[in-house]
Amino acid sequence: MKKPVYENLFKPLKLDGLRLKNRITMAPLYLGYAASGGRISPLLLYHYKEMAQSGAAMIMVENASITPNGSGSPRTIRCDHNRFLNGLETLAHTIKNEKSLAGLQINHAGRFAHVSEPVAPSVVPAFGKPPRALTQREMTTIQKQFANAALRAKKAGFDLVELHGGTGYLLAQFVSPRTNQRTDAYGGPIENRIKFPLEVLKRVKDTAGNFPVGYRFLVDEWLPDGLKAKESIVLAQGLEKEGVAYISTMGGTYESFFLPEIINKAKKPGYMVSLAATVKKAVGVPVIAAGRISTPAKAESILQKKSADLIGLARMLWVDPKWPKKARKGDDRSILKCSPKCDACLQLVMQGKPAFCPKWSKESRAAYRELFQ
Numbered sequence: 001m002k003k004p005v006y007e008n009l010f011k012p013l014k015l016d017g018l019r020l021k022n023r024i025t026m027a028p029l030y031l032g033y034a035a036s037g038g039r040i041s042p043l044l045l046y047h048y049k050e051m052a053q054s055g056a057a058m059i060m061v062e063n064a065s066i067t068p069n070g071s072g073s074p075r076t077i078r079c080d081h082n083r084f085l086n087g088l089e090t091l092a093h094t095i096k097n098e099k100s101l102a103g104l105q106i107n108h109a110g111r112f113a114h115v116s117e118p119v120a121p122s123v124v125p126a127f128g129k130p131p132r133a134l135t136q137r138e139m140t141t142i143q144k145q146f147a148n149a150a151l152r153a154k155k156a157g158f159d160l161v162e163l164h165g166g167t168g169y170l171l172a173q174f175v176s177p178r179t180n181q182r183t184d185a186y187g188g189p190i191e192n193r194i195k196f197p198l199e200v201l202k203r204v205k206d207t208a209g210n211f212p213v214g215y216r217f218l219v220d221e222w223l224p225d226g227l228k229a230k231e232s233i234v235l236a237q238g239l240e241k242e243g244v245a246y247i248s249t250m251g252g253t254y255e256s257f258f259l260p261e262i263i264n265k266a267k268k269p270g271y272m273v274s275l276a277a278t279v280k281k282a283v284g285v286p287v288i289a290a291g292r293i294s295t296p297a298k299a300e301s302i303l304q305k306k307s308a309d310l311i312g313l314a315r316m317l318w319v320d321p322k323w324p325k326k327a328r329k330g331d332d333r334s335i336l337k338c339s340p341k342c343d344a345c346l347q348l349v350m351q352g353k354p355a356f357c358p359k360w361s362k363e364s365r366a367a368y369r370e371l372f373q
Helices: 042-053 082-096 136-156 170-175 195-208 229-241 260-265 273-280 296-304 315-319 323-329 344-350 362-371
Strands: 013-015 018-020 024-026 058-065 101-107 160-165 213-220 247-251 287-289 310-313
Touching (some): 024 323, 042 058, 082 136, 101 136, 136 195, 213 273, 229 247
Parallel strands (some): 160 213
């Protein structure tokens, strides 16, 4: 086989007993494709088959709820009961049949949950709606729910799970000094605020056994009184000690994403790579960089500079599922790029509709629309 143009990008990597055939992964991306009630839909299967056919080494399926009370929307995938096993099994096999590793991100949305009474570490309102503070007994229940969801994913045939500690969801809410105002053993200094996510990781690993567990990691909330890298690094090092398989880095939460300065930041290529580089300096486990890595040349440069070990593509892979194959040939110019000026997919998702890309061909858009339920 002819050598790929971008050698670092196509080097294999061992990850906690798994072999990634290259350094390209699909970062989790919610597009509203699940059926109402969180079931696996024909559209979701079609989408993930296309993502797996891309040639990316690992496909991380978007967040799946560990409990109905922690679901972020009516179309969020669910992994909280055995009645969802058959659908999850079909999804895992759909991805693995295309020679990609299949991962499932599991999550509790906390104060951002789409429920009448959301729960969180403390009573800190989210967009004017105050959550209820969790009791320690409820926290133990949630840890068990994470563990059971991971075991369910393993039974369904997924190769690994990823704990969602990003986007300001529940795990991140415990770590943030802004959203965790507890006065018990889980609040106060950073060493206390990281206890809950570390206990979740430990329980998941103890329950699921020989099963890799990654972590979607919030490095910086990009808010004046929010979590900063100096403190989040303490969690990263704790995760490494507890045997996390990798750390997938990101910045921002729903409360910072729409600030003018963050909107402008997010338009720049590789706008979150510096966060990955900061974490990589502090830990020895593989680190994933994401955030508008639109070209193979940019991805190769990130790996060459050792800013990260893996590249996470979300919208870039969704807009052009042939990105990895074009990269292998050095055919960069033909890659369809996600325009920083376009937010059509985001607007559709916010309206509760499935996302479609204006860059797609009429045939692609028609295929997706036909499968939507």
